[in-house]
Amino acid sequence: MYSQKVMECFMNPQNVGEIENADGVGTVGNPKCGDIMKIYLQIEDNIIRDAKFKTFGCGAAIATSAMLTQMIKGKSIEEAMKVTNKAVADALDGLPPVKMHCSCLAEEALKAALWNYAERNGITIEGLTPPANHHEEDHAAAAEEN
Amino acid sequence: MIYLDHAATTPVKPEVLEAMLPYFTEHYGNPSSVYKIAQRNKKAIDDARAVVAGHLGAQPNEIFFTSGGTEADNWAIKGIAAALKEKGNHVITTNIEHHAVLHPCQYLEKQGYEVTYLEVNADGLVSAEQVEAAIRPETILITIMYANNEIGTIMPIAEIGAVAKKHGITFHTDAVQAVGQLPIDVRAQNIDLLSLSGHKFYGPKGTGALYIRRGLKLPPLLHGGGQERSRRAGTENVPGIVGLATALDLAYQDLEAKNAKLKALRDYLIDGIEARIPYCRLNGHREARLPNNVNVSFEFIEGESLLLLLDMEGIAASSGSACTSGSLDPSHVLLALGLPYEQAHGSIRFTLGENNTREEMDVVLAKLPPFVEKLRSMSPLYEDFVRQNS
Ligand SMILES: Cc1ncc(COP(=O)(O)O)c(C=O)c1O
Numbered sequence: 199m200y201s202q203k204v205m206e207c208f209m210n211p212q213n214v215g216e217i218e219n220a221d222g223v224g225t226v227g228n229p230k231c232g233d234i235m236k237i238y239l240q241i242e243d244n245i246i247r248d249a250k251f252k253t254f255g256c257g258a259a260i261a262t263s264a265m266l267t268q269m270i271k272g273k274s275i276e277e278a279m280k281v282t283n284k285a286v287a288d289a290l291d292g293l294p295p296v297k298m299h300c301s302c303l304a305e306e307a308l309k310a311a312l313w314n315y316a317e318r319n320g321i322t323i324e325g326l327t328p329p330a331n332h333h334e335e336d337h338a339a340a341a342e343e344n
Numbered sequence: 345m346i347y348l349d350h351a352a353t354t355p356v357k358p359e360v361l362e363a364m365l366p367y368f369t370e371h372y373g374n375p376s377s378v379y380k381i382a383q384r385n386k387k388a389i390d391d392a393r394a395v396v397a398g399h400l401g402a403q404p405n406e407i408f409f410t411s412g413g414t415e416a417d418n419w420a421i422k423g424i425a426a427a428l429k430e431k432g433n434h435v436i437t438t439n440i441e442h443h444a445v446l447h448p449c450q451y452l453e454k455q456g457y458e459v460t461y462l463e464v465n466a467d468g469l470v471s472a473e474q475v476e477a478a479i480r481p482e483t484i485l486i487t488i489m490y491a492n493n494e495i496g497t498i499m500p501i502a503e504i505g506a507v508a509k510k511h512g513i514t515f516h517t518d519a520v521q522a523v524g525q526l527p528i529d530v531r532a533q534n535i536d537l538l539s540l541s542g543h544k545f546y547g548p549k550g551t552g553a554l555y556i557r558r559g560l561k562l563p564p565l566l567h568g569g570g571q572e573r574s575r576r577a578g579t580e581n582v583p584g585i586v587g588l589a590t591a592l593d594l595a596y597q598d599l600e601a602k603n604a605k606l607k608a609l610r611d612y613l614i615d616g617i618e619a620r621i622p623y624c625r626l627n628g629h630r631e632a633r634l635p636n637n638v639n640v641s642f643e644f645i646e647g648e649s650l651l652l653l654l655d656m657e658g659i660a661a662s663s664g665s666a667c668t669s670g671s672l673d674p675s676h677v678l679l680a681l682g683l684p685y686e687q688a689h690g691s692i693r694f695t696l697g698e699n700n701t702r703e704e705m706d707v708v709l710a711k712l713p714p715f716v717e718k719l720r721s722m723s724p725l726y727e728d729f730v731r732q733n734s
């Protein structure tokens with residue numbers, strides 16, 4: 199079902215954990231749909247110095263969290279803003295179609311953490327909108343299809 | 345590999361395969377033809393029918409072969425609804441049925457029927473009293489599963505049968521998980537219709553049967569030739585039918601001894617998990633459950649990720665998490681028990697089989713705790729829990 203890359207990322211995930219006194223923290227997802235992702239950022243001079251995650255979720259959710267944190271480390275906020283869930287999925291050599299839902303969370307969690315950072319510091323990040331939990335709606339839409 | 349997913353399907357036993365093979369090649373005749381090689385096939389089907397009937401306490405002419413459990417369920421439910429639509433439009437079932445029963449019931453609702461989905465208690469059981477209380481003048485069918493496929497709970501079928509008989513209502517049971525594992529007597533239990541499936545008891549996939557009590561008016565499922573007494577037309581799946589009957593015979597051989605062994609293994613696994621892993625719960629009643637079923641929720645983690653870790657070690661199990669099924673909702677059965685969503689997502693089902701050993705359970709019990717630990721160390725839910733309790 200999963201690519202080898204996904205399995206590698208899932209079996210030996212990088213950046214699991216918490217950052218004490220993080221500069222930005224974002225949590226997305228909810229227990230209802232089975233994936234919850236929390237991302238911690240340490241940001242200095244506009245650069246993401248460190249990123250860590252905690253995820254309750256399936257193999258895809260854990261692998262995308264790990265991959266996302268790897269991809270954004272060392273990037274500027276502007277560069278990190280350009281990391282999409284598709285880029286994360288591509289870096290994992292793709293995800294099964296039913297799992298795209300889980301991968302969306304990674305991008306959302308990053309945006310939520312950046313929003314938290316912006317709010318704390320009273321700054322605006324171009325293109326960043328407040329995190330909305332779209333999950334409930336996704337849920338209803340997917341249930342329709344079954 | 346340690347295969348612990350026997351409720352999903354079972355391997356065909358070598359004896360079963362051997363019994364089937366000649367019917368693909370030498371004995372290829374059409375059972376409806378008159379010449380000798382064909383007549384032998386007709387006899388093979390008759391013999392198989394008698395075997396199946398014997399194990400259910402039924403008569404051979406009450407057994408109709410189908411393509412599996414789903415077909416038998418659909419036939420029974422939609423057939424009775426159509427046959428009795430002048431009499432009433434109300435069906436009683438439970439909220440933990442397999443989709444092969446739930447979806448036909450939902451289909452009936454779209455056609456204007458009314459369906460009562462009885463709610464199971466926290467142990468995953470319904471009572472005959474609940475059934476009786478739901479009966480209305482327009483009730484035409486009670487369809488309640490014999491044993492649940494996810495949590496293994498065994499319903500009080502004889503009591504429900506007695507209620508159905510007292511009120512003159514047709515009673516169907518989806519016995520797909522029970523046949524081959526539990527002794528069944530359709531007469532004593534007042535069952536009018538019963539579905540079974542070959543691949544759950546070491547028979548071939550795509551084979552099954554519906555028991556239809558003699559005299560019950562159930563419209564034909566497939567119109568065509570005269571096969572299955574014109575009620576399920578189409579040239580018979582002779583190797584499949586032979587395989588199903590052979591497997592059923594073997595399943596009921598030494599049943600008590602096999603079940604005693606399975607129960608001991610089951611309880612060993614349950615006790616071992618509970619002793620080694622904190623924050624877990626057994627789903628479904630501890631005693632009124634199939635001898636081979638273990639279903640446990642591990643708090644703070646999600647089922648699919650645990651399944652993947654087990655799979656890497658060659659342990660095959662299944663999960664009620666949404667992410668395994670491709671839908672976003674976790675199992676309706678676990679939610680029906682009143683489990684919160686995160687616990688429903690964090691459940692694992694181990695279903696044992698005749699060939700599993702204590703050594704295999706020891707392997708599972710050794711691997712499971714570090715895997716659960718690993719996933720909990722990644723879980724934001726566990727992080728919150730630890731923080732709140734420190
Ligand atoms: C309780 C129950 N009913 C029905 C079915 C469907 O049986 P089949 O796969 O033979 O169509 C299953 C199998 O998954 C089952 O467990």
Ligand SMILES: [Zn+2]
Pocket residue numbers: 232233255256257258259300667
């Ligand atoms: Zn997921």
